[in-house]
Amino acid sequence: MQIVQRLNSLNNNPISLQRLAAAAFSFLILTLSFATQADQGNSASAESWLKRMGQTFKAANYSLSVIRVNQQHFEPIAIEHGIVDGEPLVYVNYLNGPEREILHRGDTVTYFQHDEPPYSVAGQRAVGPIPRAFINNIDVLKTSYRFVLGGRNRVMGRAAQLIRIEPKEADRYAIWVWLDAEHGMLLRADLVAPNGEPLEHVQIVSMAYSESPSPIVQQLSQVTLPAPVPLMESEQVSGQGRVRWVAGYVPSGFELVGRDRHKLGATNGLVDYQLYSDGISSVSVYVGSAVDGQPGQSLVSKGATHLMTVAKDGVEVAVVGQLPPETITRIVESVHPVVTKNAQPGKAP
Amino acid sequence: MTDKFERVSALVDNQLDDKMIDALLDDPELQDQWARHHAVSDAVRGDDVSLLSTDFAASVSAAIEQEPTVLAPKPAKTKSTVKVPGKVVRMFRQVGQYAIAATVAAVAIVGVQQTGQESVEEQPLPILNTNPVVGVSASPVSLNATPVNNSAQSQADARQRLIEQRRRINAYFQDHELQMRIQQPQHTARAVKQQDADSSTTEQPQQ
DSSP: OHHHHHHHHTTTOHHHHHHHHHHHHHHHHHHHHHHHHTSGGGHHHHHHHHHHHHHHHHSSEEEEEEEEEESSOEEEEEEEEEEETTEEEEEEEEOSSSOEEEEEETTEEEEEETTEEEEEEESOOOBTTBOHHHHSOGGGGGGTEEEEEEEEEEETTEEEEEEEEEESSTTSOEEEEEEETTTOOEEEEEEEOTTSOEEEEEEEEEEEEESSOOHHHHHHHHSOOOOBOOOOOHHHHTTSSSEEEEESOOOTTOEEEEEEEEESTTTSOEEEEEEEEOSSOEEEEEEEEOSSSOOEEEEEEETTEEEEEEEETTEEEEEEESSOHHHHHHHHHHEEEEEOTTOOOOOOO | OHHHHHHHHHHHTTOSOHHHHHHHHHOHHHHHHHHHHHHHHHHHHTOOOOOOOHHHHHHHHHHHHHSOOOOOOOOOSOTTOOOOSGGGGHHHHHHHTTOSSHHHHTTOOOOOOBTTBOOOOOSOOOOOOOEEOSSOSSOOOOTTOOOSSOOHHHHHHHHHHHHHHHHHHHHHHHHHHHHHHHSOOHHHHHHHHHHOOOOOOSOOOOO
């Protein structure tokens, strides 16, 4: 009210009116920012940090050297990103071991491996060690995760802000990310178990931004790529005339991404397959006939990825995913057969 | 002399008095005699007899003290501990303590619980990059356990089964990686399901 009175009295003096308006505006902004900081857990600002991180992945041309470490091995990865003719291009190269490269150009992802001819698939997928949700849309994580602002650390010689992406329930792993305090890009990400123990690390060890796309990117933008493999509509393939297997329990927020029936590896038999994902972790469910008819179960780990197989009644159920072993066990135990409308009653494959 | 020794044997038989005991405590010859008497009677009775005199024990300990100390390297518990920064190696090291063969520990898998049989893995089979995980109902491959059935054929069978199991486990991991790439991503799959009116599934994803 005081401001209004003062405004009225200054009708004839436009300059100080502006100054007053500026003061009022900045006061308003200040109040609003105080209100934002009072948010529980500062989740709004944590989310804005993560959104900014997504932006840094999509904008500009850059080259990254990334190291991924888990219990098993130590994997250096080179990532090139550029925008050529308005089309983003990402090239991921695994530097150790047999050759493995991934090229994501526009809407196609092409995989190059030393032991098979390259193949392409359409669509946006996780490319390389950085979860797709970080780059595309962090909102998919909001159903199952909370964003918590942490403290400041020094990572890669720079001041970094820690953001903890914590699951709302302890049935999956958390991701802790360190973002550059000044520009917001990802410096380090850890996959963390519910007890706080880090299971996998991804760290960016060098990065270079440039005005124009690097030579590799420019070269790759011209390369002819194989046409995308047409993916079978998974609904049509599975459940025809057979018992359908269903995972009764998946952790909340996990959605069915795909389902089909295919051959496991080169020498093994057919399996019913389902893939679930919540934006960060993926979990696969396999159901096939047991190899030798003997009952048994086993749990095998590769870093943060666990595989549990249970063989019973001639059927082997296997679940693989980046989830704590307890969750994997629950999923395995919940897998059960369902007779579909079109199916003839019969035993599992 | 013999008279003195006769008195020792009499003392052994509880037949003499305090004066004899004092004499015994003073005279080393008598002490030796006393020790020999008791050794003999123990041997006759069938008890274990230590035939080493105290002199021998003393000379052995003196000899040991004179030997130069040899700094023997500690036997390595297991050579298969992978050096990984951070705390991520903790789980593996606990299990490694029970490994006998260094080459085996890296490839040991938590064994499939076969009824009545546990196979002992001793060959360095191709490494699966897998790790046993604690806290599972399946028992770990125990290298101390002897197989129930000792025949060579069943051991070979068990080994073959283990190879098959490992190959299958590898196949699962690789297929998982592959499927994460080629399965249709969420937004596309959802679009497909929206178009597909006729569906018999009971577990539609939430839309």
